[in-house]
Amino acid sequence: MIELTVNGATHRVDVDPATPLLYVLRNELALNGAKFGCGMGQCGACTVLVDDRPVFSCLYPVSSTAGRRVRTVEGFGTPEKPGPLQQAFIDRQAVQCGYCIAGMIVRAQALLERVAHPTEQQIREHMNPNLCRCGTHMRILDAIRAVAATGELHRAGEKGPAS
Amino acid sequence: MRWRRTGYVAGAVLLAGVIVFAAIAWQPAIPPVKSPDIAITPELVSKGRTVVALGDCAVCHSPEGHPAFSGGLGLRTPFGVIYTTNITPDVETGIGAWSLDAFMRAMRHGVSRDGHLLYPAFPYIHYTKVTDDDLRAAYAYLMTQPAVHAPAPRNDLPLPLRFRPALAVWNLLYLRPGAAPALDASPRERGRYLVEGLGHCSSCHTALGIIGGESGRYLGGGDVDGWHAPALDVLAHAPRPWTVEQLSAYLTTGLASEHGASAGPMRPVTDNLGDVPPEDVHAIATYLMTIQTSQPPTAPKAGAVADASQLARGHALFDGVCATCHGDGGPMETQLGRPPLAASSALQGPTPRNAIMMVLQGIPWPSHPKPTAYMPAFADNLTDDQIADLVVYLRSTTSQPPWPDVRDEVRRARKDLSHD
Amino acid sequence: MTTDRDEPVSRSRRAFLAGGGLMVSFALFGSLRVSAGQENTLGATILNPKLPGDLKIEPMLDAWIRIDASGVTVCSGKVELGTGVRTALWQVAADQLALPLERFRFVTADTALTPDEGYTAGSHTMADGGTAIFHAAAQVRAMLVDAAARKLAVPPERLVLENGVIKAPDGRQLTYEDAAAGLDLHRMATETSPPSDPSAYRYIGKSVPRVDILAKVTGGAAYVQDMRPDGMLHARVVRPPNHGATLVSADVDAVSRMPGVVRVVHDGDYLAVVARGEWQAVLAMRALQASARWRQTETFPDNATIHDVLKTLPRLDYVTTRQGVDGEVHQAAPVANAAPAAASTGARVERVEATKQYVLHGSIGPSCALAVWRDGILTVWTHSQGVFPLRAGIAGLLGLPKEQVRCVHVEGSGCYGHNGADDVAADAALLAHRMPGAPIRVQWMRDQEAGWEPLGPAMETSLEVATDADGALTAWRHALWSTPHNERITNPGRLLPAWLVSQSIAPSPPSPIPQPEGDADRNAVPLYRVPDVRVDMHFVTQMPFRTSAMRSLGAHINVVTIEAMMDRLAAAHGKDPVAYRLAQLDDPRAKAVIQRAAEAFGWTANPALPPNRGVGFAFARYKNLMGYCAIALEVEVDPDRRAVRVDRVVTAVDCGQIVNPDGLTNQIEGGIVQSSSWTLYEQVRIGAVGVESVDWQSYPILRFPQVPARIDVHMIDQPGMPFLGAAEIAQGPTAAALVSAVAQATGRRLLRLPLVPHLWP
């Protein structure tokens, strides 16, 4: 049995400890946000936050979550009350097929929590690990910029350049 | 970003007294010029492009996110951060007012046009060996690049080290000015010239002494940015001995089919060498294969054989996070022609450092889309213990003896990284 | 072709319809089929060629709109592929029915429930599907009003439709359901519909928020990947390393004993594992793959030689278009090679040749499907573009009658054409059929998607054009070499698993999509004024790699070729490229988008540009039938970093009447970004072991840092004009404008795609 905390709730799952977190989130916890895209850390569709850092859940052993906080796009808001990035993505229709989008929102969240008002270049560099095949990039950037302008996701006291 | 290793001035040297060395430290300014003071021809520019690529100038002077050659890369040294400067022909902030003489003096003696001494992070102790012709071509090439107004950020060094004349002492110790041209046209000679001069290989692949001068066995291996720059004089004694062909392929494409992909600080170097004439890379490889030691290096101390439970944990982690790419019969081997992981230099080497760094840092995407060897960084995905388990397991899949102290080495490597 | 209407409708469809009290009898169409019966380019059969849009293939109103006590249901055989078209179709239905969006159900592509509109492809969805709904809804609305008028004893013109009720002047009102009681919607649609007033539209022309986005951004179940029915098992397939490889051995027994493994399927060269857990399935798949030994039977060309090889392969040579001086058009007449353009005129002749490498659709989510064989019905949930052809293919593969197979569309990751969706659905069907009762979910791995999806074809074009002294075009000779752009399911052998099983079925021979839509020759016919046009197709029929439809088909390279020619001719005659194009066009809508784009970009004849910068301009009307698109853009090249940065893109488009402006802009932006990636970077690496691009490091595509700094989309609305598709109109012009801008920035006019690896090999 492995215990993990996802979006504030603690779960116990009976899986092989080396199972990538992605499969546990999707199948054991029935969370749809993180997607399988490549399983190789090359596309970012599976991005989730672990202790506020964006990670590829397809390459994250579930056993590594011990004592850490996992957050997925489901934790950022609900259909009734979407979070700031979710709302910005809806408002700007920053979706085509949408398959990449949950991963995009999660990665952007990590940046905006850490950096209040990132520059355009910081945003683009930060988003580099995530691929979109539909070409929705202009709108994704636009949605991120809109939330960046408000600084509302920024966590006070956490400063530092984008990596 | 950060860089690498450099020569540095130790505090002790400073104490040696400024006055005494004032005379040797003083260098005159060279008058500014309005435009390049040589005839610039397309042939010269094109040759200069190769020289600049062989000199790896772009690695430091064209950092990601900055216009080409406009500098601004922070080089992390044990003493503080030194920023690379603008070498575009901008008059105010670049080298637009530099005559060829000023350029040559900087390359040969580490002296800026206005007379101040440059930090030896700039490898003039190697560039000094470059021929006049090559320097002239490099000058022509740089002077024809778009000028960019980009003042260098202020170096972040403690006060004593900001006192540049003290560098004269360092130069006395380490700088042997003067060109060292190839003696003949053989690939070996051409290779020697490139390795010693433009390529400045030894600035990473030779161990540094306390004040940052190269003091270990020449090309006997060094440390840079947390990675181990392997000894280049024992390549013939590797478990799978290197050949000129493998080395050329590695240097040109960043991938050797029997040894794996270039990574860490070597990655930008192989990116650059992809741009130079293949004969030059072949010459470098040829030369390096002629300086191999006759005796195999003494085997490093082996560690204890890992216990079965650690190997099992490592194996399980491998299945979870590595095998999609590196598993037997996986596409990486069948379609991409990559060597099995067990054959990679990082796992065959004398210390676990590079295997650990590889897991922590991976191989980043190139700055522009091109076929490449990419590997995600696992620093945020795996704990130190997991990385140790994984690395111990991976080493056990090779025919090499176990490494000692892998767990401590992981901790040290991660600490080196956290300074970034 | 296997699409046919003789089969009785499936049982579940009957059940649904019976419930609604509106019976359909397809026997009615027997006579119509005889007179019409042609298949359209999307694989659907035309029953009444006179009707608008897809009413041609499904003329009965109740196939589209059903009204019963439970409410109004609108059905479409088209599917959402990530273009927002579901919302757009819904908008059209809502306005034409005068019914708020949320007041009716909207059902898409389910072989048991909806009309068979063939494939959702080729930017036809709004043009055909939207038009059908537009008319069906208007006709049903009129029938409802008439019925209500009778029931209320009020003249129909005095009734008002408001919020889903029909109101009489005296305040009495009827719901649509009440009005429809006793009304038989099982009627043939008419050729014309009662007019509607565009100024009264509440949805059409408005940026109605897409109905699918909320779930997609909050982690709702939005994709076939997200389905988890009770008792679901996870399957993974093991594919040969390349086409033609045959299985020598595999350790089925060992893998069968692995934890969680329920079944290992080994049938000929077909290998798959079924396990309880998904991760267990992955581990079993890897073990099976590692144990498998294959014999390679084919040799493969490489990237450097593929275009020469194409010319040596068996092929059909024919003229797709011959437009004589008399203006007559002769199509598909078999001839030998065309005489050079100069032969007919003796005037100035320019020649342009272009090549393109194989490209991947490269969906971000690998293909996935779910199937269950239960109670005599095999149900397949699929992100296929065409559930009806897929049903026929799967039925044929498994030897089942069609009525025992039901295919239901559920969204997947964007496909951009014929990717692995159908093949993985066949995998799921094949496995589910062997394991009755258990829902089987199959998802491909990244390397399987890359290695086994049908590729976008490698192509070569050659264009010769003669002009007179003023630059007027006098003769046009376009030749092209390509493998098929349409290997859709015309027989079960077109489904990949069918080749691998021991009872294998070969794919039916390829046949090109004819003009005016075109295949490799899509957009090969110029819209520019030229009296003498000939397009020669060299259609390669036996090929080393499977290829099929990918957005814009041949238009991508043909527009590059044509527009490079126009640039060259403009230069040869000392004209500005934009002015030159305008002078060679008659179509006012074409001219309008060109003028608008040029103006918005600030196009000047000879801009003073810093070194390494270039601007480019291009235009096309997709298929010469669909949306118009003109693009101006600016690039900067960095030879040291071997990089091309797209700076600013300005485009003007005319897609007829705009249904959803924001949705349209989104599509155009997406097309520009996607085409930039194709044009600058993308090529499938091929070599000794076949496809050597298996992931994003071996098939690099554009990433965030390379996305253009700005894209401005200018839309020209045409209220009352037909809807024209948009999702593919920007691909060709983007590519052509990039070629032109890069040529200016580098001084090298490169017509080998992708540009970046050819600029700096």
Ligand code: FES
């Ligand atoms: S699925 Fe994890 S990075 Fe692609």
Ligand code: FES
């Ligand atoms: S929206 Fe389809 S992949 Fe990004």
